[in-house]
Amino acid sequence: MTDLEKNKKYCEIIESKIKLDAKPVAMKLIKTEDDLLEGYELIDEKIRHCEMVRKASLGNKFYSTIEEQMCLGGAGAIGLRDMPPKLASGEKYLSLGRFQDLETAKKLTDKLSIIKDRSWGIIYAPLDEADFEADVIQVITEPVGGMILAQSIVYKTGEKINPSFAGIQSLCGDAFANPYISDGINFTLGCDGSRKAADIKDNEMTVGISAAKIEEVISGLESI
Numbered sequence: 510m511t512d513l514e515k516n517k518k519y520c521e522i523i524e525s526k527i528k529l530d531a532k533p534v535a536m537k538l539i540k541t542e543d544d545l546l547e548g549y550e551l552i553d554e555k556i557r558h559c560e561m562v563r564k565a566s567l568g569n570k571f572y573s574t575i576e577e578q579m580c581l582g583g584a585g586a587i588g589l590r591d592m593p594p595k596l597a598s599g600e601k602y603l604s605l606g607r608f609q610d611l612e613t614a615k616k617l618t619d620k621l622s623i624i625k626d627r628s629w630g631i632i633y634a635p636l637d638e639a640d641f642e643a644d645v646i647q648v649i650t651e652p653v654g655g656m657i658l659a660q661s662i663v664y665k666t667g668e669k670i671n672p673s674f675a676g677i678q679s680l681c682g683d684a685f686a687n688p689y690i691s692d693g694i695n696f697t698l699g700c701d702g703s704r705k706a707a708d709i710k711d712n713e714m715t716v717g718i719s720a721a722k723i724e725e726v727i728s729g730l731e732s733i
Contacts, residue, residue, distance in 0.1 A: 588624030661729030684717030
């Protein structure tokens with residue numbers, strides 16, 4: 510079975526079990542320009558990573574380099590650049606009123622999910638149009654959809670899920686970098702940036718599923 514056939518099957522099963530208003534999104538980091546797949550054009554605007562996820566969820570397929578990434582924190586989280594110093598130190602979030610003091614802000618930023626290895630770019634596509642093995646698949650859904658995905662995970666593991674999020678760097682850190690680094694699955698409730706820029710609705714959350722876990726999730730969905 511080709512990657513495209515697998516992804517179409519995954520998408521069909523996810524959509525049959527979970528109410529979605531947009532497609533699950535497949536993403537793949539590419540180390541060099543030579544690794545770029547055929548059929549993907551460079552996005553023609555400079556926007557945030559979370560906006561690119563939303564754009565792909567609405568049916569667009571494309572790739573981005575660091576030059577097209579507007580949010581430097583998001584680009585840092587997914588491994589296209591170093592994290593900006595003021596974000597890494599917590600200064601930026603302190604200035605936004607997110608923490609009581611700099612020490613508390615730094616305590617949190619030290620724990621954010623950040624991909625250390627550098628990539629040249631990243632490919633985005635609706636899951637059912639992705640002809641590649643995704644590093645991470647993101648599902649934007651209502652909490653009831655998150656519940657069903659959680660049930661699909663515990664079906665075989667019997668282990669409780671321990672999501673990791675902080676209302677900061679959601680679609681980039683929580684839902685991409687975290688599952689990418691851990692070869693796992695993570696649930697996140699969004700952040701101000703993704704809700705304002707990427708139109709993540711008040712009643713929506715995002716689940717990031719790594720390549721290592723997608724078969725387990727799909728098998729669980731089919732079984733419950």
